[in-house]
Amino acid sequence: MIIYADNAATTPMSEAAIRAMTPYLRECCGNPSSLYALGQAAREALDSARERIARCINAEPRSIIFTSGGSESDNQAILSAAANGKAKGKTHVITTSIEHHAVLHTAKKLQKQGFDVTYLPVGENGIVDINELEKAIRPDTCLVSVMTANNEIGTIQPVAQIGELCKERGVCFHTDAVQAVGHLPVDVAAQKIDMLSASAHKFHGPKGVGFLYAARGVKLVPLIEGGAQERNLRAGTENVAGIAAMAAALEESVANMHKNAKKLTRLRDKLIRGLSLIPHSALNGDAEKRLPSNVNFCFEGIEGESLLLLLDDKGISASSGSACTSGSLDPSHVLLAIGRPHAVAHGSLRLSLGEDANDEEVEYIISAVSEVVAYLRGFSPVWRDLNSGKGKFIL
C-alpha cells in the first residue's frame, strides 16, 4: 500500500489546478505587463485570480499581493510591520515560540537590528494564552504575529480573539495561515486580521507561489526591487500559471472544506485512538483544537528518522521532528515548546492526511507504526533502561 501522509509538507496538485494552469504555460504565454492581447489575457487571469482568492478569505482584491509562497509572505509582512513601527518609534514585536522558521528567523533578524522581540510561550496543548498576549502588549509594540494553525502539531490558535485584542490596542496583527487557508474557515474581516500569509502548495496548488493579504492602510515594503508589478510591492514578472492554478485550487478547497474537514476529523481521531494504544506514546498538541488532517505523536525510546525510513519501506510517507530529519542537533522547537524533553521529542512522528484518505489506510498506518515502534524499541538501549527501571518513563 502506498500512503502519502505528509500533506502538511506539501500536497499533490488538484486536477482543477492543473487545468487552470496549463493554458498559461504555452498558448497564453504573454507577459501581463505587455499591451497586446496575449499580454492582456494574462493580466485578466491575474485579476480574476486575485478576485477569487480575495473572496475565499473575505478580503478586497486589492489587498492581495502574489508572492513566491509562505516564507516570502511571512518575511514581507513582518519586515513591513517592523518598518512601519520603527517610523513611529515602536520597536517591540510579539510572536510565539512555535512559529514557522520563516517567522522566527525574520524575528531574529529584527532583534539584530535593535528590535525587542517577545516569544510567547504556549501551554502543553500548544495554544497561546490570550491573557499572556494581552500582558505582553506594550505601548511600543508594533506587531503581533501568531500563526493560525501550527505546521507540526496542528494546533489552532484563537485568531479571532487575538485580532480583536490587537484592534483594541492598535497593534498590527499578522498571521501565518499557511496550514489553515483552504482547510479552515478564514475571514480576515471577521477575524480582524491585518496581514495573512498563504502558500498554494498546501491546498493542492503548485509550489513556488503564494499570497500575502495586507489590509487597506497597512503599508508594505517590497523585498524585491524592480518593475512595477503588484502595485510596486513585489517586483518581477508574475507567475501567471501558478497564480491561476492557486486560485482554482483554493476555490475548490474552500468549496469542499466542510465536507473534507468532517471526513478527515473522523479519520484523524481514529488514527489518534489507534496510535494511543502503543504503550508510552502521547499525542502532541490539543486533541480538539487541531487541523482535521494532523496527527503528531511521540513514542518513547525510539528515534524519529529510523521510524520514518522503516515506514517509507512500508509505503508510508510521513515526517518527524527529530533532529536527524532537520539537519540540526536539536529536535523540533515546537515539541520543546510544549514541554517535551529532548529525548522524547526525538521520537516524534507527524502524519498529515490527505482528503482522499480512507479507513483502510488509517488501519494500515496504525498497524505499520505499531509494528515499527515495537521493532525499534526491541534494540533500543533507551527502551531497555526505561523497562529495567534505570530510566524513568515520561509518557
Added chain:
Amino acid sequence: MALYSEKVMDHFRNPRNVGVIEDADGVGEVGNAKCGDIMKMYLKIEDGIITDAKFETFGCGSAIASSSMATELIKGRPVSEALQLTNKAVAEALDGLPAHKIHCSVLAEEAIKNALDDYYARHPDIAREE
C-alpha cells in the same frame, strides 16, 4: 541522489549483530538521548580475539547502520585491530555517510573503544595492545 547509500540502507534494514551478550567481557555505551543517539556495544573476547559483538542503538538510520557495520568489522578480529578501528573505516565500509551523519560513525568507533576500555578495566592483568 538518495540520502543514504545502498549499503547504509542494507545495514539499517537488516542490522547485523543486534542484541545483548549477557556474559559480555566488555560493554560500552556512548552518546546521549538528548542528542538523539545512544549506542551500546557488547563484546565477547577470548584469547585476545573478539569472538562475538552485539549492539543496541537508539538513533537514526545511519546510527543503526554504523553500529551494525562496526560490529561486523571487529567480529573475529584481534582486540589490537579493533583498537585501531576508525570512524573513517566504518563510514567507508558503508560506502560513505552524508556529511551531517559522520558523527554516527564516530559514535560507533567510540562505542567499541569504550567497550574495550571496559574489558581492560575488568582484566587489569591483560596488557593493553595499542
